Structure formats: structure tokens, C-alpha cells
Amino acid sequence: MNIVGISACTVGIAHTYIAQKKIETAAKKAGDNVKIETQGTIGIENELTADEIAQADIVLLAVDVKVSGEERFTGKKIVKVTTETAIKSPNKLIEKLHEVIKE
Numbered sequence: 126m127n128i129v130g131i132s133a134c135t136v137g138i139a140h141t142y143i144a145q146k147k148i149e150t151a152a153k154k155a156g157d158n159v160k161i162e163t164q165g166t167i168g169i170e171n172e173l174t175a176d177e178i179a180q181a182d183i184v185l186l187a188v189d190v191k192v193s194g195e196e197r198f199t200g201k202k203i204v205k206v207t208t209e210t211a212i213k214s215p216n217k218l219i220e221k222l223h224e225v226i227k228e
Contacts, residue, residue, distance in 0.1 A: 126157045126158070126223065126226060127157070127180050127181045127183075128148075128152050128158065128159040128160075128182070128183055128184075128185055128222060129159070129162075129177055129178055129185070130148065130160075130161045130162070130184055130185030130186055130187065131162045131163070131164055131173075131185075131186050131194075131195075132145045132148065132161050132162075132164075132187045132211065133187075133192050133208070134165075134189045134208045135190055137165035137166035137167075137190075138165060138166055140208040141163050141165040142165070143208070144208040144211040144212050145161040145187075147211055148161050148215055151218065151219045152219050154216070154219075155219045155220075161185070161187075164192050164193065178198065181201060183204065183222050183226055184203045185206070185218075185222060186204070186205040186206070187207070188205065189208050189209075202226065204218075204222055206218060
């Protein structure tokens with residue numbers, strides 16, 4: 126499964142990057158391809174390309190704030206959670222994404 130997404134927390138520092146790492150680790154463990162864009166205090170990093178978004182089976186938004194560029198995902202299946210959910214239960218979150226894709 127191809128997963129793309131964004132992580133962003135209210136402060137834009139720690140939780141943004143911790144969520145990104147946890148999601149990427151859990152997705153790779155499940156055998157998925159994954160790329161998570163971060164939107165933090167220093168701006169957008171690891172920016173998703175139009176091609177990566179087009180090839181994605183699902184979009185994961187692990188966010189606590191409004192993010193920029195959400196319109197890029199129009200027409201895609203989107204799952205939105207808090208960064209806390211992504212940090213505390215990344216494996217369950219990836220399982221949930223697999224369930225959503227099967228629906």
C-alpha cells in the first residue's frame with residue numbers, strides 16, 4: 126500500500142517529527158511504502174510531490190492544527206488523527222489504514 130500524509134502539531138516542533146518517525150516505522154514494518162510531509166516551525170519539509178500523491182492509496186493526516194495544501198488530496202481516501210494517536214498507537218493506526226482501503 127502507498128501511504129502519503131502530513132504531520133503537524135500545535136507548536137510545530139517535537140510531536141510533528143516524532144509522529145512522522147512513528148508512522149514511517151510502523152508502515153515500513155507492515156510492508157507499506159510511506160512518505161510523510163512535515164509542517165513545522167521551519168516550514169514544510171519532505172514535501173509531497175503531485176506524483177506521490179497521485180500514486181497514494183490513502184492519505185494520513187496526523188495533525189493538531191490546520192495544514193496548508195490539504196486540497197492536494199481531493200478525491201483520495203483520507204484518515205485524520207491527532208499527532209498523539211500517531212505517536213502512541215502507530216501500528217494500530219496503520220492497521221486502520223489497511224481496513225479503510227478494503228472498504
